[in-house]
Amino acid sequence: MIIDLRSDTVTKPTKEMLEAMFNAEVGDDVFAEEPTVIALEQKSAKLFGKEAALFCPSGTMTNQIAIKVHTNPGDEVLCDATAHIYNYEGGGIAFNSGVQAKLIQGERGRISAQQILESMNPTFDWLTKTSLVCIENTANRAGGSYYSLQQMNELSEVCKKNKLNYHLDGARIFNAIVEAGYSASEVGACFDSVSICMSKGLGAPVGSLLLGESEFIRKARRVRKVFGGGMRQAGYLAAAGIYALDNNILRLKDDHQRAKQLAKTMSSLSYIDNVLPVDTNIIIFNLNEKMNPEAFVQKLADNDIKAVGFGKQAIRFVTHLDFTDEMLEKTESVLKGI
Ligand SMILES: *Cc1c(COP(=O)(O)O)cnc(C)c1O
Numbered sequence: 001m002i003i004d005l006r007s008d009t010v011t012k013p014t015k016e017m018l019e020a021m022f023n024a025e026v027g028d029d030v031f032a033e034e035p036t037v038i039a040l041e042q043k044s045a046k047l048f049g050k051e052a053a054l055f056c057p058s059g060t061m062t063n064q065i066a067i068k069v070h071t072n073p074g075d076e077v078l079c080d081a082t083a084h085i086y087n088y089e090g091g092g093i094a095f096n097s098g099v100q101a102k103l104i105q106g107e108r109g110r111i112s113a114q115q116i117l118e119s120m121n122p123t124f125d126w127l128t129k130t131s132l133v134c135i136e137n138t139a140n141r142a143g144g145s146y147y148s149l150q151q152m153n154e155l156s157e158v159c160k161k162n163k164l165n166y167h168l169d170g171a172r173i174f175n176a177i178v179e180a181g182y183s184a185s186e187v188g189a190c191f192d193s194v195s196i197c198m199s200k201g202l203g204a205p206v207g208s209l210l211l212g213e214s215e216f217i218r219k220a221r222r223v224r225k226v227f228g229g230g231m232r233q234a235g236y237l238a239a240a241g242i243y244a245l246d247n248n249i250l251r252l253k254d255d256h257q258r259a260k261q262l263a264k265t266m267s268s269l270s271y272i273d274n275v276l277p278v279d280t281n282i283i284i285f286n287l288n289e290k291m292n293p294e295a296f297v298q299k300l301a302d303n304d305i306k307a308v309g310f311g312k313q314a315i316r317f318v319t320h321l322d323f324t325d326e327m328l329e330k331t332e333s334v335l336k337g338i
Helices: 015-022 035-047 059-070 092-097 113-119 149-161 173-180 184-190 214-226 235-247 252-266 293-302 325-337
Strands: 052-056 076-080 100-104 130-136 165-170 193-197 208-212 272-275 282-287 314-318
Touching: 015 235, 035 052, 035 184, 035 208, 035 235, 052 059, 052 214, 052 235, 059 092, 059 130, 059 165, 059 193, 059 208, 059 214, 092 100, 100 113, 113 149, 130 149, 149 165, 149 184, 165 173, 165 184, 173 184, 173 193, 173 252, 208 214, 252 272, 252 282, 252 314, 252 325, 293 314
Parallel strands: 076 100, 076 130, 130 165, 165 193
Antiparallel strands: 052 208, 193 208, 272 282, 282 314
């Protein structure tokens, strides 16, 4: 039994999901005649109360397309300093869109309306034009914290008042939805565009969707082609997404429960200095100075547990669809034995 806690992207499709994929009706999506892709796009747009959606190979691509459509070269995007769009997309903000990021020190990855007001530039010719605010919910690097609906709405108000576009990197938005208790359509109503992911907690092998109004998605579709993301018989992948939306959202609560239990056990271990608060399915913890992080990861590997370092003394564990109660027990016992 291999236990993989590196990411919630490591899940493999179940037999039922594979069957849905196998049975998919397909066509050519570049000609806009892929029935299963169209079905997934319509389903997800409806879920979030948006007019349209665009199926893409990755969450990096949906974010990067959104940034491209919402900005002009030389503009700036406001985001938290830990944001995925800034840290983990290969410098794509500059590479793809020619825009720069102004980083905000949020509270556990969450930025406030007040911080937007303080960070955005007035419209003088010599100042960088602030055109986009991007938030992440849940916030990965910050340990899976989530925004309240009120916080997302407050940011929305400020963006509307100041004519800033407002994008959600919702790679783990379903984790926030099941934990915070707001609905997908309440989330969708806050934003100009939303990126959602099928291949993390929801367990599909590939795919993210960008959601927005029809005109925005029309432009996004063109950019997707330019970025090389126009796929053909992608319905096999979209079928997995449809299956995931139908079956794998509510069960995310189990992942959160297991993460919380694991964190509780870990906080009493002598070689762990501290465990960050666990709100959803991500556990970030710091080893004390006596425990070398590489040695720690190796000890886990010797017990068939995969994990990765997350900077200095920090390690990140992520729970997911393929992490069972049996694996939880074994992980706890291995950790206690180190
Ligand atoms: C994983 C992730 C992405 C990008 O997803 P890929 O499909 O791996 O490109 C974007 N944002 C956040 C917060 C993520 O965790």
